[in-house]
Amino acid sequence: MAETTHRVLRLLSLLESRPVWAGPELAERLAVTTRTVRRDVERLRGLGYPVAAEPGVSGGYRLGAGGRILVRPSGTEPALRVMVEGADAALVRELADALAALAGERLH
Secondary structure, three states: OHHHHHHHHHHHHHHHHOOOEOHHHHHHHHOOOHHHHHHHHHHHHHOOOOEEEEOOOOOEEEEOOOOOOOOOOOOOOOOOOOOOOOOOHHHHHHHHHHHHHHHHHHHO
16 A cells, blocks of 8 residues: 555656646656556545546646645654545555655655
8 A cells, every 4th residue: 555655646746747747658657557547546536636637639637726735844743744635544644654755765
């Protein structure tokens, strides 16, 4: 499950980085199949992230308004918090841990 969570957070990060991504391009970046990308997009939607999908040559995936990761640095509390409305507490903790691990990788 940790690998899936890590990958879904990476997908969210990619979707935040530019307006539109083609499915095959996301699959290549994440080293998975396009089917896995579709499943991960559904996971994000299940968590309340507004991911739109447009079929066709000029289509792709895009993150709608309000679909950003909320990050709040702090000196005394955990450095990162993920706000996910409607998700169970265990999933929110797992997402927060994976996000913190990703941030740590980028800091070093």
